[in-house]
Amino acid sequence: MELKQLNNIIILIAIACNISVFSQTKLAxxxxxxxxxxxxxxxxxxxxxxxxANYSIYYVFDKKDFDLKKGLGTNGIAKVIFFSKKYNKGIFSIFEQVAYREKRNVYNIRIRTGSYDKNMFVSSLAILDKDFNYEYFIKYYHLPPPPPDKGIYKSSFIIQDSKNYCRTNDIVIKGNLIYEKIDDILSSIQTLDTNKINGKECDRIINNLDFNDFFKK
Structure with missing residues (x-):
């Protein structure tokens, strides 16, 4: 009887661990x-x-990106959406990919984050609503404090409204944004007061190159 109870406890612990892992999905x-x-x-x-149960991950597919001869491969850009079922929102991020044409009409894809140390491959991201429309933009930074202050570099990200481009304050994080939990990033959106945001800087934080290449309507 005691052995059976012990086995049940072990099973419950394993289930709890699996739930914890799934609920802590990161870009990485x-x-x-x-x-x-x-x-x-x-x-x-x-x-x-x-x-x-907690997340769906989508690859944004465009047939025009796939035109290789059989047996050939190429490096390119992967557009990926991490969709949180808790918040009913997604994070749209850009990574590296290797595409290889295995046979007619079939391609094998491998995605890499392209990040190194505290830097991201592309530090511009977007928050999407349940219909995959843009709600907010995010810019990740790893920078020293502005002059005349001196000190260690800090990692942070800024959230900006997709309609009027008004920004919030920096949200400081411990390291590279790719290691932050998806739901922790999205929880920052839930606490935004849009009435206060509208009075702040409203210049677009994402550079034109990233915006035109990755965030077209």
Missing amino acids: DIENKEFSINLKKEKSNFIKISDD
């Missing part, structure tokens, strides 16, 4: 993610490449 979890795309079968621009 996409590192070396591999999957295949069949160009003939894919009808949607959003391919679900991972799914659990």
Whole structure:
């Protein structure tokens, strides 16, 4: 009887650990993610490449990006959405990808974060609503304090409204944004007071190159 109870406790602990892991998804979890795309079968621009009780991860698909001869590969840009079922919102981020044409209409994809140390591959991100429309933009920074102050570099990110581009204060984090929990980033959105934001700086924080390349309407 005691052995049976012990086994039940072990099972419950294992389940709790799995739930904890799934609820702590980070951008960094996409590192070396591999999957295949069949160009003939894919009808949607959003391919679900991972799914659990807490998150769905989508690969943003554009057929125009896939035009290789069989056996050839290429490096490129991966657009990925981490969708939180808790907040009903997604984080749209840009990573590196390697695409390889395995056979007719079938491509193998491997995604890398492209990040190193405290730097991201592309430090511009977007927050999407449940219909994948832009709600906010995010800019991640790893910078020293402004002059005349001196000190160690700090990591932070700024959230900006997608309509009027008004910004919030910096939100300081411990390290690279890719290691922050998805839900922790999205929880920052929940506490924004848009009435206060409207009185702050309203210049776009994302540079024109990133904006035109990654965040087209």
